[in-house]
Amino acid sequence: MGLTTALLLQQSGVNVTIYAKDRPNEARSAYATGVWSPDSRICSEEGATPAFAALWEKMCRDSFRKYQTLLGVAGTPVEWRDRYSVSSIPFEELKKKREAEEGPYKFGKFGDLVKNLTPGAEELAPGTHPFGVPYVRRATSMVFNIASFQRILMQDFLAEGGRMVRKEFNTAADFATLPEKTIVHATGYGARALLGDESVIPVRGQLALLIPQPEVNYSLSGEDVSMVSRSDGIVVQTSKPTDFNNTDEIPNRADSEAGVQALAKIMVPLWRAI
DSSP, X not given: OHHHHHHHHHHXXXXXXXXXXXXXXXXXXXXXXXXXXXXXXXXXXXXXOHHHHHHHHHHHHHHHHHHHTTBTOTTOSEEEEEEEEEESSOHHHHHHHHHHTTTTOOBOOOGGGGGGGSXXXXXXXXXXXXXXXXXXXXXXXXXXXXXXXXXXXXXXXXXXXOEEEEOOOOSGGGGGGSSOSOOXXXXXXXXXXXXXXXXXXXXXXXXXXXXXXXTOOEEEEOSSEEEEEETTEEEEEXXXXXXXXXXXXXXXXXXXXXXXXXXXXXXXXXXXXX
């Protein structure tokens, strides 16, 4: 978001310098899932006011149009891929189950405001898909290949005369050392430590990035595991009630292996599908 903000400021005629401890490929956002999910956990239910919903819709539609200009660009920063949702129970029951597992923090949802931007989901009958579950939906969604996407943003920023300075900030008082009069704060989760803001909390669990498999050209979402295939690797994530506000950043191999095993149970061996 910091790079995108810098580019928008440049387009408005502003000279921009980015100060950051880490380069884009080192930052936390380099490990994002990489899916187009603009209303995913963006605010609490209390914050989902009509005014915010209207603002969100405008921003969502504007950014969607911008992302479409990156289709077909070298490096495939953005592409459309099929996404399969699978479940052993009806999807309406699965929705209620997930809402019950959200924990004490309920999130605002705005997807219905822009459902005409993306193709609708299609129900697949048993025998028409290779998954070993009774309920399957297929939709098409936008996926970001984070590595190439970051490089393009960075190249555009530098081409417009932007500067990037490696600098670490330890407290908000350090902002006063900068020569600029206007500062855009875009440290994301880093604001928790930098500003002592304990309200900034993680809301998802760990990700595992497997080696790329070009033949896996779709994404998959199950009851407690998801998989996103990108050109730079396959992202696997398990979902647990304990993910919310879990600040543990130590990689957990057991969680990653559990995610792969959960995916394996969903897939029907080819000889059985035939």
